Amino acid sequence: MPHHDTYEHLIALLDAAHVDYQLLDHEPEGATEAVCALRGHPAAQAAKCLVLRVKVDRRTTRHVLAVVPGDRRVDLDAVRTLYAARYAGFSDAETAERLARSVPGTVLPFSFDPELEVVADPEVVAQPKLxxxxxRLDRSLLMSGADYARLAKPRVERIAGPAPQ
Structure with a gap:
């Protein structure tokens, strides 16, 4: 699926589910802190989406889309423990792009690939505005965390590191 199709797939999914959402156009940006400034909201209201490689054992590798608040880091030890795995780390860029069907900085908190399991921190799904x-680097989406959870059906687990002080 080409990257532009991922955007179209997302919009079709939201429209079919009659989800209330808003599109926001802005200067092209993929870094969480910078795009939050462009959109004019606190980073805690952003969904930071990271593709991880989780090695359960020598023969079993799983791919996880970790979704955490934009002002937090993913806790790799929590992900490793969650899967009773030997290792959890960031996926290489090529694999992440293939599974997420988008380029870095534009990864959705949704998965359109059966090999990519979505795990979202509870603070993400609790956001009234997410x-x-x-x-796309030049367009963002705003929806409620509850609608996101209903539509994406992520596994909801504590995977975010500590809140900033």
Whole structure:
């Protein structure tokens, strides 16, 4: 699926589910802190989406889309423990792009690939306003965390590191 199709797939999914959402156009940006400034909201309201490689054992590798608040880091030890795995780390760029069907900085908190399991931190789904790049560097989407959870059906687990002080 080409990257532009990922955006179209997302919009079709939201429209079919009659989800209330808003599109926000802005200067092209993929870094969470910078795009939050462009959109004009606190980073805690952003969904930071990271593709991880989780090695359960020598023969079993799983791919996880970790979704955490934009002002937090993913806790790799929590992900490793969650899967009773030997290792959890960031996926290489080529694999991440293939599974997420978008380029870095535009990864959605949704998975359109059966090999990519979505795990979202509870603070993400609790957001009344949740912002994320819409598979494009120049367009973001705003929707509620509850609608996101209903539609994406992520596994909800504590995977975010400590809140900033």
């Amino acid at each position: 912002y994320f790049n819409a598979a």
